[in-house]
């Protein structure tokens with residue numbers, strides 16, 4: 001043991017030592033917090049840990065994810081974290097899964113096999129998924145996050161404390177649609193336009209993700225809305241030219257010349273603003289004779305940090321459009337629905353967004369930015385601090401020990417800023433749409449059962465006079481969804497005779513049932529069904545087995561959850577709501593018009 005420090009019976013007491021060494025721990029995420037945490041766990045006497053991480057090691061991880069070294073680049077984080085942690089305690093049993101936590105192998109019964117779950121994740125959607133699974137499995141969850149010098153550790157246990165979703169998460173940074181589309185007044189507005197609007201319009205999924213203009217037309221903005229709609233239609237037509245040699249020039253002239261000329265006709269807009277100046281393609285790019293790219297005349301590092309000239313921006317724009325178009329068309333040969341999404345680490349995408357944002361900024365007389373600065377602004381980059389991760393990982397282990405020792409009254413949620421602030425645990429939020437919903441495990445043969453079986457027999461069958469376990473007995477108008485995907489509502493019965501399997505409802509799928517009828521008693525009830533596939537159930541015998549929260553009948557909830565601004569995940573401060581909540585929001589709020597990873601454009 002020389003040179004190695006480990007907790008022992010003497011440092012934490014015989015009883016707790018026993019509980020800790022017998023505990024089955026799940027750690028999700030082996031990044032900045034996860035590396036620190038795994039090392040702490042194995043050195044604190046934990047002897048069984050399963051680690052799940054979907055990623056491989058990147059050069060940029062090495063400065064703080066100290067279980068990884070240069071020769072590990074490209075290898076799975078989970079397996080390398082395991083190997084390295086075993087050097088600290090060769091007796092520990094660590095099981096590594098190089099996989100996403102959403103995979104069906106990580107189903108309810110697997111979650112139930114753990115005594116505690118520790119999240120060391122970096123995104124809201126995965127956190128929400130684990131929260132839902134822990135609620136359904138009845139396993140305590142320790143949630144954590146860091147952002148620069150700030151971080152937090154929170155403890156969640158079904159019915160005892162608030163769940164991860166009890167507190168509303170800050171919504172995405174929002175911008176009025178008119179500021180982004182017609183009257184930008186800061187460089188960030190041009191970056192958002194380039195990244196969230198034009199990039200998606202040209203290379204995104206034009207069927208599903210197309211940002212549309214849904215604003216109510218008022219006399220004030222009717223003219224502007226009509227113009228924006230017209231702009232959008234024209235861009236759609238232009239997309240047919242994708243792949244042609246002239247595509248870059250056509251897009252350039254449309255968005256930097258014609259659309260701006262159209263906007264100038266709306267004199268009202270420019271009464272108190274500096275009017276934009278349309279660009280002239282021929283003057284800026286049309287007459288260039290040299291074929292040597294302008295960037296070749298400067299060092300790469302300088303090129304990244306300097307603010308490009310108008311001509312340089314035009315050149316980069318005209319290079320990046322065909323590059324991205326080529327990639328899109330190649331992929332669409334095998335997958336017609338393929339679309340690109342903006343990634344700050346994709347050189348062509350970043351070049352496109354930098355050049356586009358700068359050309360637009362020039363038009364509006366705004367400051368232009370270097371590629372380096374645009375990357376930071378478009379990617380919402382906040383540096384990770386190893387010390388914060390270490391503090392948080394230490395607090396996670398302390399909290400886990402209290403939970404395993406049954407010492408719940410001593411457990412705290414902890415917020416780290418310039419000081420470490422413990423707070424008592426709060427009771428669940430009675431308006432939380434996640435932990436107040438009934439959650440059931442539905443065992444069913446997904447290959448033979450149809451959506452009709454699910455709706456009419458599992459969900460709607462009235463239990464009156466029958467064995468309670470036979471159905472949920474939810475009456476009235478219901479909606480059945482899987483994630484954002486609508487499977488059934490009273491106006492959409494197309495899939496009724498399709499099997500669950502053919503509808504993509506498989507083992508470990510989660511199906512959400514919402515009762516939308518007007519009856520005050522049952523209004524807004526949401527129930528989650530965790531699907532467990534079983535080959536042995538079929539039509540001739542038992543169709544399904546339902547197991548779950550019968551002791552908490554589904555109860556009404558108010559539509560808006562309580563907000564608690566001070567209690568949010570540090571990681572989520574710049575992070576945005578997951579896809580599903582955005583879609584929900586889009587349904588509720590017709591003014592949410594354009595959506596991407598970290599920006600929502602809303603109506604003025």
Ligand SMILES: Nc1ncnc2c1ncn2[C@@H]1O[C@H](COP(=O)(O)OP(=O)(O)OP(=O)(O)O)[C@@H](O)[C@H]1O
Pocket residue numbers: 028029030031032033034052053054055060061077099100101102120121122123126384
């Ligand atoms: N759905 C998921 N399933 C499993 N692991 C996940 C999932 N989503 C994220 N992760 C993992 O969570 C970890 C979070 O770690 P961290 O916040 O340090 O991010 P990172 O990707 O390593 O670093 P950075 O984002 O700063 O480059 C990552 O290793 C990531 O692969």
Ligand SMILES: [Zn+2]
Pocket residue numbers: 162163164165166167428429432433434435436
């Ligand atoms: Zn909750």
